[in-house]
Amino acid sequence: MEPAQPNAIFMNIVKADSMTELLGEEQVRVILSEPLLMRLAYEDAEGWPVVQPVWFIFQDGQLLTTVEKGSRKAVRLQADNRCYFTIDTSGEGGTYGVRGRAHVSQSTDQHLAERILRASLRKYLGSEEGPTAEALLQDIAEGNLVVLHLQPVKYAAWKYPA
Secondary structure: OOOOOOOOOOOOEEEOOOOOOOOOHHHHHHHHHOOOOEEEEEEOOOOOEEEEEEOOEEEOOEEEEEEEOOOHHHHHHHHOOEEEEEEEEEEOOEEEEEEEEEEEEEEOOHHHHHHHHHHHHHHHHOOOOOHHHHHHHHHHHOOOEEEEEEEEOOEEEEEEOO
8 A cells, every 4th residue: 555645634543343453544545545446325215225336536534426416326315414335455465444434415516526527537447538437427518416525424444464
């Protein structure tokens, strides 16, 4: 893991379980900068848990992602702004990740949505070009995105050595 850029926002980090190494703020920021999927959990209209993988950008202490206006995610998180997230991976460096509870707010600012989407394309695809990027950018052209702002209550972070 390489060092991430500093961010002045305080992160409340706790140990995920007794068998793991407690990660520091810099290590958590590095994980959040990696192209790992975030699994976003919330309740559907009938109270059942739903878990969806999403791309995200960590910025100013928030996890930001874009979704289509009127999507189930947008509608359910508007009705109940509580969610849970997890971001994790396993490989040569061991198994590590970050998870936690968050409160969600939404923004319809299309300039912000475009900025977050383009940053996500670079993070996850390495480029803003190609068929997937073009299809996703079409939502911006149509003004069809909302930005979900996840404000974590705390981060539970862990690392199991390789």
